[in-house]
Amino acid sequence: MPREPFIVLEDVSKGYKVGGQTVHALDHLTVTLDKGDMCALMGPSGAGKTTLLNMIGGLDVPDSGKVMVGGIDLSRLNEMQRASFRKRNVGFIFQFYNLIPSLTAYENVLVPVMFERDQKRGRAEDLLDRMGLSRRMDHLPMELSGGERQRVAIARALMNDPPLILADEPTGNIDSETAREIVSLFRQLNDEGKTLIMATHDRMMAGKARSMLRMRDGRLSGGKTSTRSGTVHLASSKYQGTQ
Amino acid sequence: MTERPKTFTTATYGLSHMKHNMMRTITVMVTLTLTMGFFILSLSLFFGLTSKVDPDSERRGLLEGRVPTSTDLFQDMRIDRDMSEGSRQALVELLLFTTVLVCAVSFFIIYNTMAVSVRERRREIGILRALGLSSWEVTKLFLAEGGFIGLVSWISALFLGMPLILNLSVYLLERGDTAFFFVAPAIPPQLLVLSFLFSIGLCLASTYLAARTRIGSSPVKLMRSQE
Numbered sequence: 114m115p116r117e118p119f120i121v122l123e124d125v126s127k128g129y130k131v132g133g134q135t136v137h138a139l140d141h142l143t144v145t146l147d148k149g150d151m152c153a154l155m156g157p158s159g160a161g162k163t164t165l166l167n168m169i170g171g172l173d174v175p176d177s178g179k180v181m182v183g184g185i186d187l188s189r190l191n192e193m194q195r196a197s198f199r200k201r202n203v204g205f206i207f208q209f210y211n212l213i214p215s216l217t218a219y220e221n222v223l224v225p226v227m228f229e230r231d232q233k234r235g236r237a238e239d240l241l242d243r244m245g246l247s248r249r250m251d252h253l254p255m256e257l258s259g260g261e262r263q264r265v266a267i268a269r270a271l272m273n274d275p276p277l278i279l280a281d282e283p284t285g286n287i288d289s290e291t292a293r294e295i296v297s298l299f300r301q302l303n304d305e306g307k308t309l310i311m312a313t314h315d316r317m318m319a320g321k322a323r324s325m326l327r328m329r330d331g332r333l334s335g336g337k338t339s340t341r342s343g344t345v346h347l348a349s350s351k352y353q354g355t356q
Numbered sequence: 357m358t359e360r361p362k363t364f365t366t367a368t369y370g371l372s373h374m375k376h377n378m379m380r381t382i383t384v385m386v387t388l389t390l391t392m393g394f395f396i397l398s399l400s401l402f403f404g405l406t407s408k409v410d411p412d413s414e415r416r417g418l419l420e421g422r423v424p425t426s427t428d429l430f431q432d433m434r435i436d437r438d439m440s441e442g443s444r445q446a447l448v449e450l451l452l453f454t455t456v457l458v459c460a461v462s463f464f465i466i467y468n469t470m471a472v473s474v475r476e477r478r479r480e481i482g483i484l485r486a487l488g489l490s491s492w493e494v495t496k497l498f499l500a501e502g503g504f505i506g507l508v509s510w511i512s513a514l515f516l517g518m519p520l521i522l523n524l525s526v527y528l529l530e531r532g533d534t535a536f537f538f539v540a541p542a543i544p545p546q547l548l549v550l551s552f553l554f555s556i557g558l559c560l561a562s563t564y565l566a567a568r569t570r571i572g573s574s575p576v577k578l579m580r581s582q583e
């Protein structure tokens with residue numbers, strides 16, 4: 114099936130001042146990702162994976178270069194427009210869940226639509242039900258296990274039905290069994306048409322992705338590669354992913 | 357099974373947060389109640405001094421131990437005719453200065469309390485921003501909380517403060533041996549309006565000023581805090 118470019122980064126650079134020195138989190142990065150892709154970002158800590166996700170999600174702006182998502186040039190948007198872009202187009206999933214501790218699971222899922230006229234509360238219940246949390250809706254995050262919290266975070270990310278899901282180490286803080294369930298869920302979402310990009314150190318997770326980008330020092334180390342049957346082909350190495 | 361709210365609003369959000377952080381909420385409310393009580397007392401003495409109403413009958417009522425009814429609470433009260441114009445003017449200026457001082461100290465206390473609260477919630481602000489809420493929407497969440505705290509504190513200051521003021525006035529009138537003690541406080545309707553506006557305004561202003569800088573920061577920076 115022919116695919117259309119959905120995410121385009123052109124010569125993107127981003128630096129942070131650390132102790133008087135500038136660290137290049139992204140260094141003249143150019144990359145294109147297709148609509149409906151499920152891409153794993155791999156690389157050592159500090160390689161720029163999270164910064165890349167932040168750029169694509171409109172959470173951060175590049176020092177130079179251009180970030181286009183779904184035809185929208187994020188570099189030209191102001192903060193309010195980027196907030197609106199995030200609300201409508203992006204679902205974020207974080208390693209440490211980032212749930213609001215004072216709200217129940219159900220209320221956490223409703224946070225993105227808090228100021229909407231139609232809050233689609235039925236959808237929030239359906240999503241939690243789909244995540245297997247129908248009996249945990251009225252529990253606070255502290256009363257939930259790590260896997261349950263991450264599933265609440267996934268339900269929250271899906272609340273606005275965004276076309277793009279960005280996951281930063283989504284299985285980094287949960288057990289392997291739950292991680293497998295979450296990967297399976299990501300595959301389902303991808304099959305339903307969502308574009309998924311996930312930063313991960315988990316080879317099993319990367320093996321389930323359709324494509325993979327390997328990063329180092331803010332650049333791609335090797336080109337974009339396809340994965341199949343759990344086998345991940347890296348630019349410089351090849352290993353067997355867990356089925 | 358728990359009944360879920362029909363809509364999830366800023367009020368739901370604020371109440372959940374206040375319930376979750378009960379000790380902090382109570383501390384802020386007690387601080388503000390005391391501040392407001394003192395503010396009402398200062399203002400009431402001020403109104404008492406500047407009132408032109410003949411106080412004799414009202415004073416007799418207080419000295420005879422008449423318990424003020426809710427209607428009495430809103431009546432203008434009195435000023436001693438015997439007090440010299442110079443003493444009255446000096447007292448008015450003193451009370452005016454005290455009231456302004458109370459306003460400044462109150463603002464400082466509430467601002468700092470709110471600033472600490474906002475600082476502790478940087479990560480939460482970052483999450484809300486990442487989820488697509490605009491800076492103004494997040495500010496509204498904080499303002500709703502600040503406004504609610506201001507309202508509750510005003511009501512408690514009024515109900516706790518008014519009996520205190522009236523009892524104090526009786527005590528002062530009974531002693532009655534200096535010019536100052538001849539001054540009875542007044543609780544006219546304009547005092548209620550003024551104290552209400554002060555309480556809500558103080559909370560909203562201090563919350564807004566404490567929150568605006570942090571809420572406007574980059575969501576990425578905010579989420580990295582406390583990690």
